Amino acid sequence: MPESLIYHIDVNSAFLSWEAAELLRKDPDAPDIRTFPSVIGGDESRRHGIVLAKSVPAKKYGIKTGDPLAHARRKCPGLKIYPPHYPIYARRSDAFMELLRRYAPSVEAYSIDEAFCDMTGTTSLYGDPVAFAHTLKDTIRTELGFTVNIGVSVNRLLAKMASDFEKPDKVHTLFPEEIADKLWPLPVEDLFFVGKSSAKRLHSLGITTIGELARSDHAMIVSMLKSHGDTIWHYANGIESAELTHESPANKGYGNSLTLSYDVTDADTARHVLLSLCETVGARIRSAKAYISVVQVQIVDNEFRQTSRQMTLPSSTNVTERIYECACELFDALWDHSPIRLLGVSTSKATAESYEQYSLFDMERTEKLSRLNQAVDSIRTRYGEESIKRACFMDPAAKSAGISHIRRGRSHELPDED
Numbered sequence: 001m002p003e004s005l006i007y008h009i010d011v012n013s014a015f016l017s018w019e020a021a022e023l024l025r026k027d028p029d030a031p032d033i034r035t036f037p038s039v040i041g042g043d044e045s046r047r048h049g050i051v052l053a054k055s056v057p058a059k060k061y062g063i064k065t066g067d068p069l070a071h072a073r074r075k076c077p078g079l080k081i082y083p084p085h086y087p088i089y090a091r092r093s094d095a096f097m098e099l100l101r102r103y104a105p106s107v108e109a110y111s112i113d114e115a116f117c118d119m120t121g122t123t124s125l126y127g128d129p130v131a132f133a134h135t136l137k138d139t140i141r142t143e144l145g146f147t148v149n150i151g152v153s154v155n156r157l158l159a160k161m162a163s164d165f166e167k168p169d170k171v172h173t174l175f176p177e178e179i180a181d182k183l184w185p186l187p188v189e190d191l192f193f194v195g196k197s198s199a200k201r202l203h204s205l206g207i208t209t210i211g212e213l214a215r216s217d218h219a220m221i222v223s224m225l226k227s228h229g230d231t232i233w234h235y236a237n238g239i240e241s242a243e244l245t246h247e248s249p250a251n252k253g254y255g256n257s258l259t260l261s262y263d264v265t266d267a268d269t270a271r272h273v274l275l276s277l278c279e280t281v282g283a284r285i286r287s288a289k290a291y292i293s294v295v296q297v298q299i300v301d302n303e304f305r306q307t308s309r310q311m312t313l314p315s316s317t318n319v320t321e322r323i324y325e326c327a328c329e330l331f332d333a334l335w336d337h338s339p340i341r342l343l344g345v346s347t348s349k350a351t352a353e354s355y356e357q358y359s360l361f362d363m364e365r366t367e368k369l370s371r372l373n374q375a376v377d378s379i380r381t382r383y384g385e386e387s388i389k390r391a392c393f394m395d396p397a398a399k400s401a402g403i404s405h406i407r408r409g410r411s412h413e414l415p416d417e418d
Contacts (some may be wrong), residue, residue, distance in 0.1 A: 005129050006118040007136075008151040008159035012168035014113035015040040015053035018092040019082055037061060038080040041069045042259075050304070052084055056168065067305045103136060116156050121346065133171045141169070158183075158242030160192055179238045183213025194232055195307070198225060210236050228293075249318035253292065254284045255346025263302045263339035264267055267332075270340060272325045275390070277345040282320030283377055290350045291316035295326040298344035299334055308344075309334045314353060319369045323347065 011017060019040055021035045037058040051067045056259045061076040073079055093112045100107045102128075104117035119129060126132040133150045141147050147169040151162030154175060162174035189199040192209050201224060207213050213221070214236035221229040234240070234331055244323060256277045264270050273296070285292055296310035309330045317323065327345050 003120070004154045005119040005122070006153055006156055006159040007104070007119055007133060007154075008110075008156065008163040009115050009117060009140075010149050010160075010163045011096065011113040012147045012149060013053045013055065014093075014146075015084060015089055016055055016082075016145035017053075018089050019053075019085065021092065022085070022088050024145065033080065033082060036080065037063075037076045037078060038082065039063065039069075039072060040155050041072075041081045042084065056340055066306075068304075091233075092144070092146070096140070098138060098335060099143065115161065130171065130173060137169065137171055155238075155240045157235055158238050164190070170390075174238075176238055179214075180211070183238065184209060184214060184236075186210050188213050188236075191232060191235055193228075193235060196305070197307075198228065198232065201225065252352055253294075253348035254281050254288070254290075254345060255296075255344060256280045257298060257342060257344030257346075259342045260340065263341060264343075265337075265339050267335070270331060270335070270343060271328055273343050274322050274331060274345060277343065278320050278324040278327055279390075281345055281347060282318065282323055282373060285318045285347065285350070286373060286377055288350075291318050292323075292347035292350050293317070294348040295323055295330065296344075296346045296348070297327050297330040297334060297343070298346070299331070299340055301338035302341050304341070305337070305338070307336075310348075312349075316349075318373070320373055321369050384408035 005273070016034065016038065023030045024032060034055050035057070036055065037060075038055045038059055040053040041051055042049050049069045051063060051065055051069065054063050054065060058072075058076060058079060061079075062074045065081070067075075069081060072081075089112065095108060096113075097109055100117055104119060105122065106118035108116040110116055116189075119126075119132075122132075123129060126135075130152055133152050135150055137150050138161070147170070149163045149165075149167050150171045151159040151164070152171065152175075153159040153162055156416055158174045158176075158179075162172040165172040165174075165182075186209065187199075188194055188202050188207055188210055189196070191213070194202070201223045202208075202213060204301060205216070205220075205224065207216055213233060216233070218230070218233050221233045223229075225232070258273060258277060260273065263271070293313045293316040294310055295313065296308055298306065298307045298308040311326055311330060313322070313326065321414050364402050
């Protein structure tokens with residue numbers, strides 16, 4: 001057996017599965033919404049009217065996550081649509097992660113509906129790792145009422161790729177000796193971290209499968225796609241160096257996103273939205289007495305194309321202004337001027353301690369901003385969120401655009417649906 005053993009566990013159609021489990025818990029005789037064409041859909045009146053999750057029968061009609069509900073209805077006139085209940089999904093996710101911690105020495109929550117489990121050294125306890133993956137999958141279904149896919153391999157990349165094979169309720173392996181047979185024949189766009197833009201550029205080179213990318217000249221790929229090319233070339237060969245973190249803070253990251261009430265086409269308005277999101281994210285980080293070192297910006301355009309980019313900071317921070325500066329830099333590099341439907345800011349690599357690497361001039365500014373942020377947090381906690389706001393949100397343009405100075409509430413990122 002391999003020295004390293006990793007499971008990637010992914011809930012099948014998470015929001016819909018969790019909604020189904022909750023409906024059946026309340027009424028065991030209720031119809032199982034997983035067995036007929038159904039979707040979890042957002043609030044159409046607030047432009048959240050998209051498919052958040054779909055049943056397998058709905059998928060057969062060509063319905064995809066992110067489809068406008070109006071389009072989904074045209075594809076399937078008898079489609080049943082259920083509103084999302086995020087607090088329920090949060091509780092289901094917590095129960096899912098807690099069950100995994102009963103069996104795995106280390107659990108890394110990758111998103112609300114998927115996790116990596118480092119199972120290295122557990123064969124003496126659980127026996128054959130593939131057989132135990134089946135046992136764990138069935139335990140989740142029996143105890144929690146929903147199904148998962150489990151990918152088994154020697155690193156996170158290969159385990160994640162394996163879990164994306166045939167669904168639902170399956171266990172798949174992708175060990176290094178299986179790469180040529182199981183991974184390389186797949187379309188290059190199926191490779192983790194290869195988006196539409198990267199796939200298009202690879203196709204222009206005649207690279208259409210993961211195997212062709214793996215066997216291509218490394219220097220050529222890097223010259224075409226820079227550091228991203230280096231990453232995906234190694235991924236195509238099954239190489240992923242990052243290890244699971246065995247001791248992590250309770251919350252590894254903080255984020256927020258906003259579906260806009262109209263398509264934003266100018267950078268100034270977009271930056272106002274980014275600032276309001278950063279206000280929320282910064283306050284959450286400070287409330288948790290945490291510091292982050294990675295910032296990511298997400299853009300969804302009016303054709304539901306999603307792009308994102310992240311950067312690692314030289315110093316960990318909990319300062320709103322620093323997060324906002326990074327968000328703007330990422331936005332400027334990412335936005336292609338397509339009308340924007342959704343903006344998101346998220347952070348990761350959260351720690352309980354800060355580490356600093358800056359000049360004496362930066363130190364003084366950072367310390368002042370940190371004290372100022374904490375003072376603002378205290379005022380808002382005591383007198384309400386409207387008691388103090390940045391002057392830019394008093395600007396008539398911001399008011400007419402309906403941009404709030406702070407965005408509260410849970411960040412509802414879509415699960416990675418198949």
